[in-house]
Structures are given as C-alpha cells and as structure tokens.
Amino acid sequence: MNTETSARLFEEALQYIPGGVNSPVRAMKGVGMPHPLFISRAERSHIWDADGNEFVDFVSSWGPMILGWGHPEVVGRLKEQVDKGTSYGAPTELEVELARLVCEAVPSVELVRMVNSGTEATMSAVRVARGFTGREKIVKFIGCYHGHSDGFLAAAGSGVLTLALPDSPGVTKGTTADTLLVEYNDVAALTELFEERGEEIAALIVEPVAGNMGVVPPQPGFLEACRELCTRHGAVLIFDEVITGFRVGWGGAQERYDVMPDLTTLGKIIGGGLPVGAFGGRRDIMETVAPLGSTYQAGTLSGNPLAMAAGAATLRVLSEPGVYEQLEAAGARVEASLRAAADAAGRAVTINRVGPMLTMFFCEGPVHSFADAKAADTAAYAAYWRHMLEAGVYLAPSQFEAAMISLALTEADLEKAAAAASDWFAGAGA
Ligand SMILES: *Cc1c(COP(=O)(O)O)cnc(C)c1O
Numbered sequence: 001m002n003t004e005t006s007a008r009l010f011e012e013a014l015q016y017i018p019g020g021v022n023s024p025v026r027a028m029k030g031v032g033m034p035h036p037l038f039i040s041r042a043e044r045s046h047i048w049d050a051d052g053n054e055f056v057d058f059v060s061s062w063g064p065m066i067l068g069w070g071h072p073e074v075v076g077r078l079k080e081q082v083d084k085g086t087s088y089g090a091p092t093e094l095e096v097e098l099a100r101l102v103c104e105a106v107p108s109v110e111l112v113r114m115v116n117s118g119t120e121a122t123m124s125a126v127r128v129a130r131g132f133t134g135r136e137k138i139v140k141f142i143g144c145y146h147g148h149s150d151g152f153l154a155a156a157g158s159g160v161l162t163l164a165l166p167d168s169p170g171v172t173k174g175t176t177a178d179t180l181l182v183e184y185n186d187v188a189a190l191t192e193l194f195e196e197r198g199e200e201i202a203a204l205i206v207e208p209v210a211g212n213m214g215v216v217p218p219q220p221g222f223l224e225a226c227r228e229l230c231t232r233h234g235a236v237l238i239f240d241e242v243i244t245g246f247r248v249g250w251g252g253a254q255e256r257y258d259v260m261p262d263l264t265t266l267g268k269i270i271g272g273g274l275p276v277g278a279f280g281g282r283r284d285i286m287e288t289v290a291p292l293g294s295t296y297q298a299g300t301l302s303g304n305p306l307a308m309a310a311g312a313a314t315l316r317v318l319s320e321p322g323v324y325e326q327l328e329a330a331g332a333r334v335e336a337s338l339r340a341a342a343d344a345a346g347r348a349v350t351i352n353r354v355g356p357m358l359t360m361f362f363c364e365g366p367v368h369s370f371a372d373a374k375a376a377d378t379a380a381y382a383a384y385w386r387h388m389l390e391a392g393v394y395l396a397p398s399q400f401e402a403a404m405i406s407l408a409l410t411e412a413d414l415e416k417a418a419a420a421a422s423d424w425f426a427g428a429g430a
Pocket of ligand 1: 120267277
C-alpha cells in the first residue's frame, strides 16, 4: 500500500503541530505505524486517505458517524444552515429542537445544557455535582475515560492508556487527590470506599458500558450497586454516555440496563460529526446551573447552529423504527464472524460487545476490568490491525478502543471485513 502522501503530510505537520496530530491516539503509535494516515474524504461507510487508498470504516470518527458519511438529511440541514449564518452567540430554535430530542430520548434527562465537547460535558457535570452536594471528592473507575480535564487524568483510558501515561504532567497533586479510584465492576471495593468516605463524595462517574479500555460491559448488578450507593450516601451518580448515548439504544445505556443516573453526559453522536457535548439530568440539580442558579458554566460557541442542525438531523434519523435492531444485527454479525475466524484457527480471544460497539481482546479473558484488559497481547493486535488495513479495513489503531459499527455498513463491507479477519487468523494461527 502506497502511503507516501500521508508520510509527507506528517513530516510537514510535525513542523507545526506537536507530534503532528491534534489528538494523541491519531498518531497510530499503538499499532506501530511510522506515521498516521491522513484522510481526505469519506462517503457512506468508506474513507479514503490522501494517497487514494480506500477503506471500509469501523472507527466512525470514534463514534459520531453512526449514520455513515454524507447522509442526505444531515448534509441537507447543514447546507441550509450555512447560508443563514454559522454562529450568533444567541439562542436559536435549533438548540431547542436538539434539547427536546435529548430530553425525550434519554429517560433521566429533564434539563440539558449544550457544550462543545465531551470533555466540557464531564468537567461541567462534576462541577454541578460538587456545587449541589457541597462536597469535593469524585469517584472514577480505573480505565474509564471522561475527557482530558485535570481531575480525570488519573488512571484514565483511551489515549492515555495507549501511551501508558498513568497520569499527566501539569495536573496538580491537589486535583487528583480529589479523585478516588476503583476497579471497574468491583462492587465490593466500591461499597467499601463509600462506607469509609461516603460523606466526602460529591459524585460517582461511570461509563455505563466502558468503551475506552476496549468494550467492557457492566456485570449484572454493577450499575444497580452504583445507583444504590449514591442514593444511600447522598452522592450524585453521573453516567458518562458520551459514547453509549444514542449508540447502545435510543435512550442510551440507562434505558438498556434500566438504571437511572442523576446526571448524564453526552457527546459524539449528538453532534452528528460536528463538535458537541451536553450534560443534563434531574431538574433540581440542573436548576443550580447559571443563570438559574449560581454554578457557573458558559460557552461562546455553545449550541452552535451548524452543530445543532447536524445533531438534530442525526437524532431524527436514529428515531426511526428498526434502526437499533439493524445496529444490533450488524454488531452480532461482526461478532459471529470474528468468533468463527478465531475458533477456526484455535486462537483464544475475548469478544466484548454491546449492540454496535465491540472489542476483540487478544487474550483468553474474561475481560471485566482494566486489570483484565491489560492482559491482552497488544503486539498481536498491532499485527492484526496492519493486516486488516492492507486488506482495506480501517479499525481503531489501539487494542483499547472499540469498533464503532455504523448504519452505513453494507453486506459487502461486512463480508470483506469477515474474510480479511479470517485470512489473518488462518495465517497467524498456523
Ligand atoms: C470521547 C469521550 C469523552 C471526551 O469527549 P471529547 O469530545 O473527546 O472531549 C468523554 N467521555 C467518554 C466516555 C468518551 O468516550
């Protein structure tokens, strides 16, 4: 595969951008690439790099492109809005439309505030929880990622995990001292922590299906325990549904598992491919946010009309009947084909999947926590990833990420990916 243009663009990027990328995992270091692929265009389920190589895409821009690219509803509304103005810094009907869709879909959300990224959403939700409770500590799970704000950069997942930075320079000890860590799915440790320090805890934040250490579903009773402990100790339960929102179901993971948080953070899909985040939840908590209450939160470009138009158009398509059944079926097919390929080669892998998000861990498993995920053979993943790329299939460039299945994937796309995986296992397993 010729990637000369990407290599050249990367050389140039290195002169102006730290590490040549605007987000670390894009550097593709986790899979041993000398340079990332520069993408020049995308259509439906396919992307093309700067050298004209074409790939079936299983990254979906890390989740947002659940409809695939160029959906006529999304593109149409964006084009219409471009002519009317791209930002006013004043209220618009579009933001009411998106807020209404979110409140109707996500069961626990009564009021919602739009921001510009998932990072802003989680950062703001924690501030609101602290303001509401008058407490300072937050509890997070090891391997969960909640964006890059200071308090969360303790045992975070995703890029931080891939680059093995357990913590980051520039984050003060005072900040992370307010973050208490527990292993994902460990109800006993969580219960003990709450029994010891319950009255200091403002919030427990959790990815209700972890996606940033690879997909790790909640074990039966885990989310219920999170809910129960927060209720008993007066802490705010925050579901970080930046990935799972509108992916694992129309009402997100809270609907799928029937456990209601106090606050929810959203991002990715609700922007339809433009930068959006949101946090929302119980009316009494959200009413503490300025200008109604005294907890400050603001944004010059928040509720941006282009982003609202793309988000609302995306949610309208997702609200159509049969959409989540189709996503479930596509996810199940990918899982079954990977399982068959690995089994045929006698190779032990663990496939964790919830609806259209899936990770194949190169280890025997089971994978219920970050400690389990770390046992995966990342060198095997890198070899597999490179084989898939050569075969025209674009996967997340890290073992600790998820395949994000979109509605645009066709029968032929799924077959191509299955055949490529089967080839790899046949070769590597021999
Ligand atoms: C992506 C992600 C974030 C951060 O969102 P950004 O838009 O990248 O700031 C937060 N939480 C979860 C669960 C995520 O997957």
